Amino acid sequence: MNAPLRDRPGDLPPDEAARWPDIAHVPHTPSSRIRSAAAAFLFRKASRLVDVRVEYPDGVLAGRRRSGIQPRVIIRRPDSFARRVGAHGLIGFGEAYMAGDWTTDDLVGVLTPYAARMAQLVPRPLQFLRSAVLPKHPPAEENTTANTRSNIARHYDLSNHLFATFLDETMTYSSALFDGLEPGTRPPWSDLADAQRRKIDRLLELADVGPGTRVLEIGTGWGELCLRAAARGATVRSVTLSVEQRDLARERVAEAGFADRVTIDLLDYRQVEGEYDAVLSVEMIEAVGEKYWPTYFATIDNVLAPGGRVAIQAITMPHKRMTASRSTYTWVHKYIFPGGQLTSLDALESVTRRETSLRLESTFAMGPHYAETLRLWRERFLSRRDSVIALGFDPTFIRMWEFYLGYSEAGFRSRYLDVHQLLFTRDSTPGQLQ
16 A cells, blocks of 8 residues: 655656655765765664564565564665665654655564664664754744644644544544453454543543533644533533644534534633633643643643643653653654654653642553554555545655554554553642552
C-alpha cells in the first residue's frame, strides 16, 4: 500500500516538488560529504545493536538477531539516504522515507527496536554535539498566543474529511481503552469506537461528571467528550483553536440535541474565565510546550471550583529522555506537530506542586492501548489511500502520514512512550499513585 517509488527524489512531479522542497532535493553542501560518511557509519553501527536486517544494493547488514525473521530496512539510494541523515539527523531519516530512499515491508517492526534503544544508538560523546549540529526550533513555532493557532491549524485543520478516512465513528483522535487487552492480542476495527467511548467515560467518571456538573474541556477534538458529558446531564464549555474541529463538533452537538448544554468556542486556553466543577483535557498538553506548562496549570487552577477535579489524558516519556531531548527539533515538529512537546509524570507533578494548588492524586497507564489504536488507524489510512488521494493529498503526504503513524506506534510498542489518565485535585493527602 506504499506510494509508488521514483528512481530519484528529483523525479517528483513539479507541483509535488514545490510542496515538498526538502524531499525533492538531496542536501549538497561543502560539509555534506563528511557528514554523510559519518551518518552512514553511525547508522551501520546502530543497526548492529537492534534486531533488524538492513539491505543495501551491494549487500546485507544483519543486526543482533533475537527473533526468527528480522524486519527489513531496504536502502534503495544509499548516497541520498546518508546525505539526508548526515545533514538533518532523524529529520533526514524521516525525509529519506518520504523520498523513497529507504523502504520496508514492516515499518513498525523496523522502527520499534530502534525506538527501544533510542538512548544508546548515538555514541555518548557525540550526543553532546547534538545541539551544535541539529536544527533549532523556529521562533515562529513557539506556543505563544500569537503562534499557537497557526501551529494547531497546520495539523488539525488539514481536512475533517482526511481524519474521517481513518478515525472511527466517534471521530476521536487519541488513545482508546480496549476491554481486556492482553499482550499479543490485536483488537479488530469493530472494537475501536466502543474503546474510545470507554476511554472518555473513564475520564468523565474520574472527574465525577454527572447531572449539573459545570465542565470545561480544553481541546475539543471533534466533540465526542462534549456529547458524552452532556448526555450525563452536565453543562459543557469546550475551547479549541481548530476552526475545522469547532465547526464539526458544533454540528454534532446540534444533531444530538445538546446545543442548550454545550458551548464550543474558538479560544486559547489562556483566555478562559469562569468557574467549573470539572476540567478535562485529552492529549492537548502535548501542544502546550514546557515553557507554558505553568500557565496551563495555573489557568486550570484559577477556574476550578472548590472541590473540583481535573482529569487529563497525556502522552508521556521517561523524565531523563524528556530533559535530554527537550531542545531537539524533530521530524514530528517539522511535518506533523509544530510546537509540540511531550511531558513526563515527574515534570507534571513538579510543575503543579510548584505553580498551583493542584496535586496529582492518581495515574492510570495505558500505553499498549495506544499502540493498538495507532495500528488500527494506520491500517485504515493505508486501506483508504485512494480516498486520501481523491481529497487532494499527494503520494508524498501519504508516505509522511504512514511514517508518522508507524513512528508513533513504534514509540508505544517499545515502551519509549506511554499515555496516562491523570487525576488532579486540591486534596491535601493525595492517593497512592498506581
